[in-house]
Structure formats: C-alpha cells, structure tokens
Amino acid sequence: METVTLTVKQVPDLYLECENVNPDAFAGKTAEQIAKMGAYQGKEISTLGEFFTIAGNAGATAADTKIVINGDCTKMKYIGAKMTAGEVVVNSACDMYTGSWMKGGKLTVNGDVHSFCALAMAGGEFTINGNAGNYLGAAYRGDWRGMSGGVLRVKGNAGSDVASFMTGGTMIIDGDVDIHLGTHMEGGKIILKGNANRRVGGQLVKGEIYVFGKINVMMPGYKPSGEVDLEVDGTKATFIDYTGDLGERHPKRKGATVYGHLFMKK
Amino acid sequence: MSEYIIKNGHVFDPVQGIKGDKKDIAVKDGKIVEKVSSSAKVIDAKDKTVMAGALEVHAHVAGPKVNAGRWYRPEDKHFDSHKKPGITRIEGGKSIPTVFKTGYEYARMGFTFAMEAAMPPLYARHVHEEIHDTPIIDEAALPVLGNNWFIMEYLKNNEVENTAAYISWLMRQTKGYGVKVVNPGGTEAWAWGLNCLTIHDPVPYFDITPAEIMTGLMTANEYLGLPHSMHVHQNDLGNPGNYKTTIETLQLAEGVKPKNTFGREQVMHSTHLQFHSYKGTNWGDFESAAKEVMDYVNKQKNITIDTGNVTLDETTTMTADGPFEHHLHGLNHLKWFNVDVELETAAGVVPYIYDPNISVCAKQWCIGLEIALMAKDPMRCFITTDHPNAGPFTRYPRVYSWLMSKKVRDERLNTFKNADKVIGATYLANIDREITLYELAQMTRAGPAKCLGLMKDYGGLKAGMNADIAIYDINPDKFPSDGPAIEKAFGNAAYLFKDGRICVEGGKVVDMGQKKTFWVDAKVPENKQVMHDVREKFLRYYSVNENNYPVPESYAPHQHIITVDATKA
Ligand SMILES: [Zn+2]
Ligand SMILES: [Zn+2]
Numbered sequence: 105m106e107t108v109t110l111t112v113k114q115v116p117d118l119y120l121e122c123e124n125v126n127p128d129a130f131a132g133k134t135a136e137q138i139a140k141m142g143a144y145q146g147k148e149i150s151t152l153g154e155f156f157t158i159a160g161n162a163g164a165t166a167a168d169t170k171i172v173i174n175g176d177c178t179k180m181k182y183i184g185a186k187m188t189a190g191e192v193v194v195n196s197a198c199d200m201y202t203g204s205w206m207k208g209g210k211l212t213v214n215g216d217v218h219s220f221c222a223l224a225m226a227g228g229e230f231t232i233n234g235n236a237g238n239y240l241g242a243a244y245r246g247d248w249r250g251m252s253g254g255v256l257r258v259k260g261n262a263g264s265d266v267a268s269f270m271t272g273g274t275m276i277i278d279g280d281v282d283i284h285l286g287t288h289m290e291g292g293k294i295i296l297k298g299n300a301n302r303r304v305g306g307q308l309v310k311g312e313i314y315v316f317g318k319i320n321v322m323m324p325g326y327k328p329s330g331e332v333d334l335e336v337d338g339t340k341a342t343f344i345d346y347t348g349d350l351g352e353r354h355p356k357r358k359g360a361t362v363y364g365h366l367f368m369k370k
Numbered sequence: 371m372s373e374y375i376i377k378n379g380h381v382f383d384p385v386q387g388i389k390g391d392k393k394d395i396a397v398k399d400g401k402i403v404e405k406v407s408s409s410a411k412v413i414d415a416k417d418k419t420v421m422a423g424a425l426e427v428h429a430h431v432a433g434p435k436v437n438a439g440r441w442y443r444p445e446d447k448h449f450d451s452h453k454k455p456g457i458t459r460i461e462g463g464k465s466i467p468t469v470f471k472t473g474y475e476y477a478r479m480g481f482t483f484a485m486e487a488a489m490p491p492l493y494a495r496h497v498h499e500e501i502h503d504t505p506i507i508d509e510a511a512l513p514v515l516g517n518n519w520f521i522m523e524y525l526k527n528n529e530v531e532n533t534a535a536y537i538s539w540l541m542r543q544t545k546g547y548g549v550k551v552v553n554p555g556g557t558e559a560w561a562w563g564l565n566c567l568t569i570h571d572p573v574p575y576f577d578i579t580p581a582e583i584m585t586g587l588m589t590a591n592e593y594l595g596l597p598h599s600m601h602v603h604q605n606d607l608g609n610p611g612n613y614k615t616t617i618e619t620l621q622l623a624e625g626v627k628p629k630n631t632f633g634r635e636q637v638m639h640s641t642h643l644q645f646h647s648y649k650g651t652n653w654g655d656f657e658s659a660a661k662e663v664m665d666y667v668n669k670q671k672n673i674t675i676d677t678g679n680v681t682l683d684e685t686t687t688m689t690a691d692g693p694f695e696h697h698l699h700g701l702n703h704l705k706w707f708n709v710d711v712e713l714e715t716a717a718g719v720v721p722y723i724y725d726p727n728i729s730v731c732a733k734q735w736c737i738g739l740e741i742a743l744m745a746k747d748p749m750r751c752f753i754t755t756d757h758p759n760a761g762p763f764t765r766y767p768r769v770y771s772w773l774m775s776k777k778v779r780d781e782r783l784n785t786f787k788n789a790d791k792v793i794g795a796t797y798l799a800n801i802d803r804e805i806t807l808y809e810l811a812q813m814t815r816a817g818p819a820k821c822l823g824l825m826k827d828y829g830g831l832k833a834g835m836n837a838d839i840a841i842y843d844i845n846p847d848k849f850p851s852d853g854p855a856i857e858k859a860f861g862n863a864a865y866l867f868k869d870g871r872i873c874v875e876g877g878k879v880v881d882m883g884q885k886k887t888f889w890v891d892a893k894v895p896e897n898k899q900v901m902h903d904v905r906e907k908f909l910r911y912y913s914v915n916e917n918n919y920p921v922p923e924s925y926a927p928h929q930h931i932i933t934v935d936a937t938k939a
C-alpha cells in the first residue's frame with residue numbers, strides 16, 4: 105500500500121470542499137498530479153496544492169492507497185466521502201460530510217467531526233476518535249436512505265438526529281446522544297453505550313437499538329415484551345426488550361408483523 | 371441584428387418536406403429568409419444535422435407544484451451543483467431542476483419552446499414568475515380546468531357559451547394558453563374521498579361525468595377557436611386495465627370538428643399515453659396495451675398524443691391528479707406532498723424510482739417506446755417524458771437513442787433482470803422500426819408546433835418563419851451506432867439559434883436570448899351572467915379578492931399574445 109501524506113499549509117477562509125480527497129480519486133496519481141486536483145471554496149475552484157503540501161504517490165488502485173492528513177482540517181468538508189476502498193487517517197477535527205456515502209475501506213478521524221458525517225454510509229469502517237455532530241449516519245436532508253451498511257464507531261458523544269432513516273449496518277456510540285436517535289429507522293443496529301435524551305426510535309419500522317444508559321423520556325409507541333440475555337459489542341448483560349414503534353406501519357413476513365426492537369440494559 | 375448563413379448542413383424540415391438534403395439556411399433579423407447579404411456570418415454545418423428548434427408539448431417546469439418538489443427534495447440537487455465556467459448560473463436539481471438549469475438544458479438539447487402543462491389558475495402568478503426567470507426558451511402555460519366549479523356548473527346545464535366566456539376570462543386573468551384537463555371530475559371527487567376511475571363516474575355534488583366535462587370543454591374550445599385543442603390527462607392513470615377507459619375517452623373526439631385559423635387539425639390532445647395503455651388486472655399480470663390504444667389513435671385523425679416515456683431514473687412525480695399521488699404514496703411509502711386549490715384543482719407530489727430491476731418499471735419503459743414506434747403518423751405523436759413524471763426531460767437524448775436504434779434499445783431490453791417476463795408482456799422485442807431523423811423532426815418540431823397552433827412561425831425552416839434553429843453534430847450518412855454517441859450529439863447542440871441569436875455553441879450556453887411568454891387572448895361577446903358568477907364566487911368562496919387574482923403585466927414583461935376573435939362565433 106502506498107501512502108500519500110497531506111499537510112495543511114493554508115486554512116481556507118470559507119470551507120474547502122475536499123470531494124477529491126479519497127483513495128478512489130487519488131488512485132494512480134503522483135503527488136504532483138494530486139496537487140493539481142480541484143477543490144471548491146465557495147463558488148471558486150482552486151487546487152488541493154494550494155491548501156496542502158503533498159508527499160508521496162498514490163497506489164495504482166484505491167485499495168492500494170492510504171492517505172494521511174495532518175494539520176487543521178476543521179474547515180474541510182467531504183474528506184473520505186464516497187470512498188470505496190483503501191485507507192484514510194485524519195489527525196484533526198473535520199467538517200461536514202466526512203465519510204458520507206462511503207462504500208468501503210477504512211476511515212479514521214483522530215478528532216471531532218461536524219454534522220452530516222457518514223451520511224448514507226453503505227460499507228467500510230469509519231472510526232471517529234472524538235465527538236460527532238448532528239445527523240451522523242443519517243439520510244441527506246430530505247432523503248429517505250440513511251446508513252445502509254458498514255461499521256461506524258464514535259468514541260465520544262453524538263448530537264441529535266443520529267441514524268435517521270438507517271436501513272442497515274452497525275453504529276456504535278460510546279458516549280451520549282441528544283434527541284431523535286434512529287428516527288424512521290428501517291433496519292440496522294445502533295449500540296448506544298451512554299444515555300439518550302428523548303424520542304429514541306420514533307417512527308421506527310424495523311431494526312434494533314441497544315441502550316446501555318438511560319433514555320430521558322421514552323417514546324409512547326414502545327411496549328415491553330420481556331427480558332433477554334445478550335452479548336452486545338463484547339458486553340454480556342440482561343436487556344428489557346421493547347417492540348415498536350407501534351404508531352408506525354410495519355411489514356409482514358410469513359403472515360407475522362415485523363416490529364423493531366429497543367433493548368434497554370437493566 | 372446580425373445576418374447568418376448556415377451552410378452545407380443536412381436539413382430535416384417536415385414543413386417543406388426536406389429529408390436531409392444539403393441546403394443553406396439564411397437568417398436575418400430573427401427570421402429565416404430567402405437570402406442574406408455577403409456580410410452574413412457563415413456557420414459551417416458540413417456533416418451536421420439542421421432542424422428547427424424543438425417544441426416541448428408537455429412538461430412540468432414552472433409553478434407551485436414544481437417548486438414544492440424543489441423544496442421538499444433537497445436531495446435531488448445535492449450532487450453536481452457546482453458553478454460551471456461561463457455565463458451560466460449554478461445549475462441545481464435532476465428531476466426538478468432550477469429555472470435556470472431548465473432553460474439551459476432545453477437549449478443545449480436544441481429546444482426553443484416548452485409548454486408548462488398544468489397551471490393552477492389561483493397560483494398563475496407563481497407560474498409566470500418562474501417562466502419569466504427561465505432563460506432562452508419561449509414558454510406558455512395551460513390552466514387546469516377539468517375540476518373547476520364554474521366549468522362543472524355551466525357544463526352540467528349544457529351552457530357552452532358561458533363555459534367559453536369563462537375560459538376566455540380565465541385565460542386573460544392567468545395569461546394562459548389553452549384548456550388543460552387533469553383527471554376530469556376525479557380530482558374534485560377526491561375532495562369527497564372518492565375518484566372518477568371511468569368516464570361515467572359522476573362527480574359528487576356537481577352530478578356531472580368526466581365524459582360530459584371533456585365533451586363540453588372540446589366544444590367550448592372549438593367555439594372559441596383556440597390555437598391548441600383541449601389537452602387531457604385522462605381518468606384512471608397508471609392502473610392495470612385502464613386502456614379501455616383510454617380508448618373510450620379518445621372516442622369522445624369522434625364527431626367533434628376542429629375550428630380555428632391556426633391550421634390545427636386535432637380536437638383532443640391526449641397526454642402521457644404510456645400511463646394509460648395498461649392491460650391486466652393487477653401489477654402481477656400487468657401487460658402492454660400499446661397496440662390496442664395505438665390502433666385506435668392511428669385511425670382517428672382528429673386526436674394527437676404524446677408518449678410519456680419512462681427513462682428508468684429516480685424522479686419526482688407531480689400532478690393535479692391528487693388521488694393518484696395519494697395512491698402512489700401508499701405503494702412506495704415515500705414522502706407525499708398534497709394541496710387543494712380552492713374551487714379549481716389540487717396537486718400532489720411523490721418521489722418515484724423507476725428501477726430497471728423491477729419488471730413493472732421495465733414494462734412501462736417498453737410501453738412508452740411502443741407508443742412512439744407504433745405511431746403511423748409522426749405528425750400526431752410527440753415524444754415526452756411528462757417531465758418529471760416518467761423521467762427528467764434531460765433524458766430526451768437517451769429516449770431518442772432507444773427510438774432511433776433497435777440495437778441500443780434491444781441491449782437495454784435484453785439486460786433487464788426479468789427480461790423474459792418483460793418481453794412476454796410487451797410488444798417491443800418484435801418491433802424493428804427505427805425512427806428516422808425526418809420522423810424525429812416531425813415528432814419534436816413540426817408536429818408539436820401544429821398541435822399547439824404555432825405552425826405559422828415555429829417548427830420549420832421555411833423563409834418567413836422564426837429563426838429558431840438547432841444544429842447537431844450528426845452526419846446522417848454516418849448515423850452513430852452506439853447509445854452514448856447519439857445521446858452526446860442530441861444533448862449538446864453544435865448551435866442553437868433562438869430568434870436569430872446564437873444561444874448555444876458547442877453544447878455551451880453563450881447567450882441568454884430574449885425569452886417570451888406566449889398566451890392567448892380570446893375575445894368573446896360581453897357576458898353579464900359569467901361576470902356576475904365570477905363576482906359571486908369570489909365573494910362567497912375564494913380566499914383572495916377578485917382584484918388580487920389576475921397576473922399583472924409586470925409578471926410577464928416579454929409577452930407574445932395570440933389573439934382569437936370569437937365574438938362572431
Ligand atoms: Zn398528467
Ligand atoms: Zn403532465
């Protein structure tokens with residue numbers, strides 16, 4: 105695997121749209137060619153070379169390419185977005201859309217990410233060693249297709265509207281979340297190690313949410329249906345199984361109605 | 371104004387019967403002329419195809435429901451909305467593009483006119499604001515009348531003159547172009563929780579049937595002698611087995627005679643026929659009825675149709691057929707927008723994905739193409755996608771590639787996931803016809819121009835006609851054999867002249883032109899009864915004052931008014 109190292113040399117005045125900073129776009133290019141790739145700041149297009157010092161050439165394919173980014177990326181959007189393979193490590197906080205529409209590969213952010221990250225993530229591994237903002241792993245504004253695959257881990261807390269319209273994949277949050285976790289969920293698994301504020305699993309059709317901590321206010325559409333012993337992300341514990349959201353439509357399979365589940369650790 | 375001479379191009383012009391012959395086209399002061407001076411700028415059209423600018427007969431491109439689609443679908447414009455170099459603004463949106471993108475994209479494809487197919491009269495101001503902001507192309511809008519309380523009350527009593535006087539008043543208030551009908555009676559019935567799925571289902575309270583509404587409106591339309599005919603989105607859209615209702619509706623035109631001074635020969639334009647040509651009893655045994663429907667269309671000369679081709683994209687459906695959108699939302703569970711427009715109409719919006727892996731969508735794709743390929747008279751069958759309902763209008767180049775190349779469409783057909791099932795339920799696999807460039811010019815230029823009553827000035831390249839000219843990078847002697855090459859040529863006009871000005875060059879927009887809004891001013895004898903009824907309805911029912919209803923001149927500062935005199939009718 106070849107490594108390309110980007111070091112921020114100029115922090116953008118507005119925000120830099122790094123749609124070209126991912127292994128797929130870099131694959132087969134030399135450091136010099138990468139420096140000439142476009143990046144929008146507002147309506148003006150400039151080059152990656154204007155904002156980063158670039159060292160090392162990319163591999164022949166995305167899978168053979170690793171990108172390491174050093175310096176202040178708090179005003180950089182779209183890092184690792186749409187990546188399908190390879191690896192990206194960002195040693196900074198990042199702005200919106202980081203890892204959004206990601207299909208494969210490995211993305212690690214050693215810092216916080218802003219809102220709208222991992223939107224509609226479909227595959228790969230995305231680890232955030234910090235906090236995440238709102239709409240993590242959700243659908244894009246207006247869309248009904250949220251995170252559908254892959255594994256997303258957050259070491260810190262996440263904001264509100266996390267995992268809206270999630271349809272698949274696994275999301276693990278070590279810290280707390282604010283309101284609206286897993287709204288409109290239609291598949292997938294959320295493991296919340298900390299606490300949630302209100303409205304967890306509102307209008308959830310299918311899928312599973314595991315909560316280790318407390319939910320401030322429970323949705324009225326969930327009904328307890330017994331206790332189960334489970335091993336969740338390496339933790340063995342007894343959970344109360346709630347079915348819901350009973351206010352939402354639910355599909356039928358072999359004549360039986362399929363509900364979503366909210367498991368609360370005892 | 372400058373002079374141009376377009377030299378050595380292969381000209382396709384149904385107006386003059388020119389089928390690809392090399393002919394020079396001269397342009398002066400916005401018109402096509404016999405000859406120009408030696409100082410005229412020469413445009414080299416060697417190995418290129420020259421046609422009149424294309425006319426869109428039916429699309430939803432301006433107004434409140436289009437905008438509802440835009441604001442409730444931000445996801446439609448998230449990608450690919452960066453500023454491009456040149457004089458154009460940011461172009462956002464795929465199925466519901468911004469007004470700017472709408473103008474640019476039509477122009478790049480060689481279009482110079484688009485008809486907004488459904489204007490809710492109460493919101494006509496919004497429609498005109500958007501039309502005014504759409505660059506380059508001329509536009510007009512059809513007010514929807516098929517569920518209007520005035521119309522239903524007058525027609526219930528067979529009052530054709532009052533109906534005509536009301537239409538004349540309404541077209542003047544809204545700066546409208548003609549008579550549009552959407553699910554006649556059904557949209558009003560839906561306000562009562564019902565629908566009209568056949569043309570004999572009575573509308574609640576009004577006690578009139580869709581058949582009576584359509585016959586009455588055709589009669590009133592011809593009484594006025596409008597440039598366009600009644601333009602109908604039929605009842606029972608999109609349901610298996612609806613083809614019988616479709617044919618029954620088309621039969622209403624039998625015996626109605628066109629009466630106008632514009633050379634128009636049809637009395638009914640039946641739109642997006644693909645959605646109305648379904649056999650079967652449910653989505654499982656759903657089959658094409660294109661043959662049954664087109665056999666009738668081919669023999670009945672006083673009707674025109676457009677196809678409504680499914681493009682196999684993710685799109686946004688939107689129609690004044692309120693009950694249909696509610697039905698669709700029940701099928702796909704995607705977000706549903708709905709509005710009731712007081713005494714006039716309604717509208718619904720639902721996103722839809724025409725997935726090629728789903729055999730219903732693949733069959734719909736076949737049916738749309740079959741309708742065009744089974745049309746015996748290309749002057750009466752026009753290509754549309756009912757934008758954005760069956761797909762975005764920006765896919766026209768791809769639709770052309772399917773129609774013009776059996777190889778290209780068979781490649782698509784044979785690679786559907788359930789190809790055998792799709793082929794078994796449709797006619798397309800056995801159709802060899804390939805639409806020629808001349809037929810394309812009939813279906814997209816001369817035909818729609820005649821249908822809209824614009825054939826005197828538009829849709830052809832005869833001296834005296836408007837200099838709306840599209841030049842494509844297509845050598846008819848070496849017509850491209852692969853789909854992407856056909857698409858590229860039709861999607862990026864080498865040149866587009868609008869009113870004698872070059873607005874597109876090499877696929878790029880270089881001039882915003884001087885777009886005009888067309889509307890029809892029909893004069894009728896003074897009608898005290900209708901004016902009394904209008905006043906009363908505004909006092910009793912409308913949420914706006916009568917004086918706040920009309921579209922002021924400032925909303926359509928560049929008007930092209932077509933006048934009709936029905937005072938002696
Ligand atoms: Zn329609
Ligand atoms: Zn339509």
